[in-house]
Amino acid sequence: MPSPAIADAALRVSGLHKNYGTREVLRGLSFAAGRARLTAVLGPNGAGKTTTIECCEGLRHPDAGTVEVLGTALGARSASSRSPGSYDAALRARVGVMLQDGGLPQAPRAGAVLAHLARLHERPVDPAELMRRLGLTDVARTPIRRLSGGQRQRLALAAALVGRPELVFLDEPSAGLDVRARLAVWDLLRELRADGTSLVLTTHLMSEAEELADHVVVIDAGAVVAEGSPRELTGGDEIRVLPAGGTDPATLAATLERRLAGRGGLRVGTSPTGDGATAEPWVVVGADGPPDAGVLSAVATALTDVGYADATVTSHRRTLEDVFLELTGHTLEPEKDR
Structure with a gap:
């Protein structure tokens, strides 16, 4: 795009x-x-x-x-x-660069490495202050190889920022x-x-x-x-309808869409995958604004009228996780390859 x-x-x-x-x-x-x-x-x-x-x-x-x-x-x-x-x-x-593996030498002390990097720049951040901000003062004299993973991560961040x-x-x-x-x-x-x-x-x-x-x-x-x-990506809140077992979400979505056609500002569709907890797909009813009690009531009434009163209806605040799942079909995990 x-x-x-x-x-x-x-x-x-x-x-x-x-x-x-x-x-x-x-x-x-x-x-x-x-x-x-x-x-x-x-x-x-x-x-x-x-x-x-x-x-x-x-x-x-x-x-x-x-x-x-x-x-x-x-x-x-x-x-x-x-x-x-x-x-x-x-x-x-x-330009500052922080690599996930740190890219730092292992033998020198943490504070010494950051002080050395600071000397390579014309207008560096005070390395001692940067260590303090990132909670590294107590390990300034510790060899990098003896730092915990989290401490090495924070030191790598400090190394990327020390040159301002x-x-x-x-x-x-x-x-x-x-x-x-x-x-x-x-x-x-x-x-x-x-x-x-x-x-x-x-x-x-x-x-x-x-x-x-x-x-x-x-x-x-x-x-x-x-x-x-x-x-912009999340687009606001939505109503999720989880049908009872054995119900085809696409069939329910089409039925619900016809039933709600007279009510403006609502869009009906289906999720691309399960919700992570039940692994069951759901029907999505999107609203132009936050789905208030009136919208929830309209959806519940429509479900009853078309014979799906046993469906579960919840209001859901869309997150980036939702958008990412819809766009890629994946959850976001630490990268293992290119």
Whole structure:
């Protein structure tokens, strides 16, 4: 689908293609991430999400298409870039990258590594303050190999932020963190955005995307299948009708649609998959506004009138998880492949 126009983009991806042998991983993928905004990139395992972000980070080269980072186009060989798609020194200083595996040396002490990285930048964040904000002060003198997974994750985040970058790529920043540490990370990311930093986030936590993202990009099978703000994608509340056992949801939906045809603002359809708890598909009645008691009553009355009084009717606030399931047929899980 075409990417909506974002005039002031920190990152712009256009027509990206990438093959691994005979396997087509990216198929003309396009999207943009606005400046001073947090853009969440979501996709099921194997959708091409990791390959896309690696192309944006200059770690992998697309077969076709363009990537523009902070106004600099990647892809053309120049005297200052060793290979097509790589960052030159000036661009590297403006971009922070947090890899899921950290990419950190294991023997040095955590504080020493962050202090060393700070010295590589002209205007770094105070590394001691960054360690304090992320709850790492007590392990500053601990070798990285002895840190817990969550501590290494927070140190990797600090390493990506210490240079005060204009654009940051964050791969699963909350992975392995407890609730308190996750909330501290979220607060820090909000502050960065408020200060004008642009952030591109990949995550398997839908709550993280819903809580933080200004813009969400959903990737499946190497292409963008939907994008917009969380509110634009979720579209509000809905009524769910779970039929009794043995009832065909499609038949019930058609019957209910005819019965409710005279009531404006209602749309009837079926879910693509089960609800995760019962694995049974349901009938969806969408409303232009929040489904109030009158709408619920109208649906219940219609069900009784057509002989389905035993169906379960509930009001449901749509989430990104719902949208993701509808678009891809998958739940969002940590990525295991490209």
